[in-house]
Amino acid sequence: MxxxxxxxxxxxxxxxxxxxxxxxxxxxxxxxxxxxxxxxxxxxxxxxxxxxxxxxxxxxxxxxxxxxxxxxxxxxxxxxxxxxxxxxxxxxxxxxxxxxxxxxxxxxxxxxxxxxxxxxxxxxxRPFGRHALPDLKVAEGTADWDRCVEIVNRQISGFSAAHVDGLRADPHSWATLRRLSGPLYAELSALNAEPxxxxxxxxxxxxxxxxxxxxxxxxxxxxxxxxxxxxxxxxxxxxxxxxxxxxxxxxxxxxxxxxxxxxxx
Incomplete structure (x- = not known):
């Protein structure tokens, strides 16, 4: 289609x-x-x-x-x-x-x-990824989108450091992930706000x-x-x-x- x-x-x-x-x-x-x-x-x-x-x-x-x-x-x-x-x-x-x-x-x-x-x-x-919210808040506050991508992959999804290195090795894919991490803290906060x-x-x-x-x-x-x-x-x-x-x-x-x-x- x-x-x-x-x-x-x-x-x-x-x-x-x-x-x-x-x-x-x-x-x-x-x-x-x-x-x-x-x-x-x-x-x-x-x-x-x-x-x-x-x-x-x-x-x-x-x-x-x-x-x-x-x-x-x-x-x-x-x-x-x-x-x-x-x-x-x-x-x-x-x-x-x-x-x-x-x-x-x-x-x-x-x-x-x-x-x-x-x-x-x-x-x-809820509760999903709630433990990562403090680190995401700091990363968002400093517009450190590289750090946001690392947090979602390592602390939330549980992927290995090697997996993140593999993502970073593709500049186009990494740039896409950086862009998509912008609303991450707000979305994860909303998910955990109420049962x-x-x-x-x-x-x-x-x-x-x-x-x-x-x-x-x-x-x-x-x-x-x-x-x-x-x-x-x-x-x-x-x-x-x-x-x-x-x-x-x-x-x-x-x-x-x-x-x-x-x-x-």
Missing amino acids: EQTIQKRLPVGGDSWVTVDVYGEPDTPGLVVVPGVMSDAHTWRHVAGSVDAWPSVVVVNRRGRAPSGALTNSYSLRTEIEDLGVVLDEFDSARTLFGWSYGGLITLLAANERPIPQVIAYEPVM PPDLMAQQAEQADLIIGQRNRGTAPYGTSFDHVRQHVVHAEVHELPGQGHLAHIQAPAELGHLLNNLAAI
Whole structure:
């Protein structure tokens, strides 16, 4: 499926979000909500692999270009309301899909409006990464984006120093990570600000949770996934073989294939 248009939608606080649309904008489709350290562009290969819906709308959440600023009133509630604006614009959406922090946003949004299906890939919830907030605050305060990238990879994701060195060795990829780390402290703070409701995705007719095989039962993503699962009691659980948290980058075709299969259930 090829990208057809990009739209800019005004949201609260004099900000805006852009959405990349693949396929036919006016047909029932899939809405994709990326998480932290990710934007709509990084999901282009997954969107291009999906064909079970007539359209795919990828949200470029606020805080990352060309969308607007987070604003001082930013919170998890802000994200849910922004997604509501997207769903009002694309009111024929059949399925919400969110990754990581985006997964939490979609599950909470499905508490507030009916949706035929919600899918979340390794959604995270409080407490997630809370121990890294003091160091992230210092790094953000000094605009040390290199340090922010190191913190999210080493202290939060648990990757090795060698992994970070490998990322740094690719100047283009490292520059992208630096740019995407700008809203990181605010987003992680919002995620940890208040506990989620006891039940999530209550108005979704069908709920599907996906975990990468490599993260089963392991911290931080597998353990947070298990925590979320307790709050989505009617969800079916699916596993993506051979993958971890970054399947949208490392195996976009495989992830797109799994999404296609879930649409047929």
